[in-house]
Amino acid sequence: MGETRYRRFLVTGGAGFIGSNFARMLLQGGAERVVVFDKITYAGNPANLRDLADYPAYEFVQGDICDPAAVGKALEGCQAIVNFAAESHVDRSLLSASEFIQTNILGTQVLLEAAVRLGIERFVQVSTDEVYGDVAEGYSREDDPLRPRSPYSASKAGAELMVNAYAETYGLNAIVTRGSNTYGPYQFPEKLIPLMITNVFESLPLPVYGDGQQARDWLYVLDHCRGILVAMERGEPGQIYNIGGGNERRNLDVIMTLLDLMDGPTELITHVEDRLGHDRRYALSTERLQALGWRPETSFEEGLRETVEWYRANGSWWRPLKDGRFTAYYQQNYGARARLNLETPGA
Numbered sequence: 001m002g003e004t005r006y007r008r009f010l011v012t013g014g015a016g017f018i019g020s021n022f023a024r025m026l027l028q029g030g031a032e033r034v035v036v037f038d039k040i041t042y043a044g045n046p047a048n049l050r051d052l053a054d055y056p057a058y059e060f061v062q063g064d065i066c067d068p069a070a071v072g073k074a075l076e077g078c079q080a081i082v083n084f085a086a087e088s089h090v091d092r093s094l095l096s097a098s099e100f101i102q103t104n105i106l107g108t109q110v111l112l113e114a115a116v117r118l119g120i121e122r123f124v125q126v127s128t129d130e131v132y133g134d135v136a137e138g139y140s141r142e143d144d145p146l147r148p149r150s151p152y153s154a155s156k157a158g159a160e161l162m163v164n165a166y167a168e169t170y171g172l173n174a175i176v177t178r179g180s181n182t183y184g185p186y187q188f189p190e191k192l193i194p195l196m197i198t199n200v201f202e203s204l205p206l207p208v209y210g211d212g213q214q215a216r217d218w219l220y221v222l223d224h225c226r227g228i229l230v231a232m233e234r235g236e237p238g239q240i241y242n243i244g245g246g247n248e249r250r251n252l253d254v255i256m257t258l259l260d261l262m263d264g265p266t267e268l269i270t271h272v273e274d275r276l277g278h279d280r281r282y283a284l285s286t287e288r289l290q291a292l293g294w295r296p297e298t299s300f301e302e303g304l305r306e307t308v309e310w311y312r313a314n315g316s317w318w319r320p321l322k323d324g325r326f327t328a329y330y331q332q333n334y335g336a337r338a339r340l341n342l343e344t345p346g347a
């Protein structure tokens with residue numbers, strides 16, 4: 001890590017997709033102590049952390065961010081908290097919002113309370129571009145109003161407001177990052193890109209919500225992690241930083257690019273009912289973080305290629321997730337029949 005300001009971290013939600021990539025990056029950079037604190041929900045996976053056990057600086061604690069005693073204990077000796085822990089899937093928040101309020105808002109407040117009590121030097125709240133809501137044109141800037149439109153994004157906006165309250169009231173040194181749609185290794189295969197990749201491998205239908213013309217700004221996970229690191233190290237206390245990949249793509253175009261890369265048949269594409277309240281577009285201005293020296297380094301095509309290769313090489317990681325909890329979830333819930341319809345598409 002060279003001459004970095006912070007060297008001892010609590011990484012909450014570090015057994016999930018972005019958090020595990022981030023914990024690995026900290027350890028590879030020479031951090032003195034990295035405590036991954038994670039409840040291990042359906043999305044948390046100890047297999048994401050297996051290679052980290054080789055680092056003496058690494059420790060894993062299974063716990064819930066809503067539990068003040070567990071949080072206080074895990075924080076011993078840490079300088080900074082990076083909070084990834086969340087319920088993160090919009091579709092699930094449409095089925096049941098209470099876990100989102102519990103973890104994303106209450107859990108964040110528990111962490112903030114502990115941070116103030118224990119004199120934590122830096123608090124990083126990992127948030128999302130979804131707090132801006134649907135953006136028909138132009139690019140969201142950090143001072144734009146919050147207009148979340150799903151229970152997930154509303155809970156993330158609520159968490160941000162709590163962070164701001166603790167910064168203003170108690171002088172907590174906190175920053176917020178707002179990342180865009182992230183993809184790469186270790187992403188749970190219910191999100192668009194890993195779902196499409198693994199469905200192509202399994203010759204399953206590729207479920208496109210509505211017309212598939214919704215646009216997202218795709219960000220490679222390591223670029224997202226580097227952005228969080230830069231904001232943590234160099235960001236101004238109390239400030240918010242957008243992190244976007246600068247790769248705006250419509251969902252159908254993403255799927256076509258993947259099919260092209262994987263030599264998959266377009267016949268797999270299956271239009272299904274649209275997501276309720278589906279935001280059509282998110283897009284970020286990232287000038288503020290770029291002024292601190294960060295740039296996304298991975299082109300979308302290169303990032304997709306690496307991601308496809310990772311899923312190709314790691315079937316033993318994703319197959320059990322799709323065969324077990326994941327399938328059961330979709331069989332019971334929203335859009336299940338359409339998405340897991342095993343009949344030949346178009347038949």
Ligand code: NAD
Pocket residue numbers: 012013014015016017018019037038039040041042043044045063064065066083084085086087088089103107126127128129156178179180181182183188
């Ligand atoms: P993920 O769902 O893969 O991981 C979330 C992790 O949090 C899991 O390991 C889970 O076990 C853990 N967790 C959930 N509830 C917990 C609790 N109560 N206590 C402790 N741990 C708990 O999510 P992700 O995609 O890696 O996202 C990480 C963070 O980044 C989230 O806060 C999300 O809102 C934000 N974000 C994600 C994206 C994206 O595209 N994936 C983009 C921008 C921001």
Ligand code: DAU
Pocket residue numbers: 088089090091127128129130179180181182190191192193195207208209212214215216251275282
């Ligand atoms: O924008 C950042 C957000 O990106 C994060 O805050 C969230 O945690 C993360 O899950 C992601 O949210 P999205 O809802 O944008 O991601 P998801 O992968 O679920 O969907 C991406 C787009 O693809 C969205 O327009 C819905 C569409 N979609 C998704 C799935 C799973 C489909 O058309 N078919 C699908 O099967």
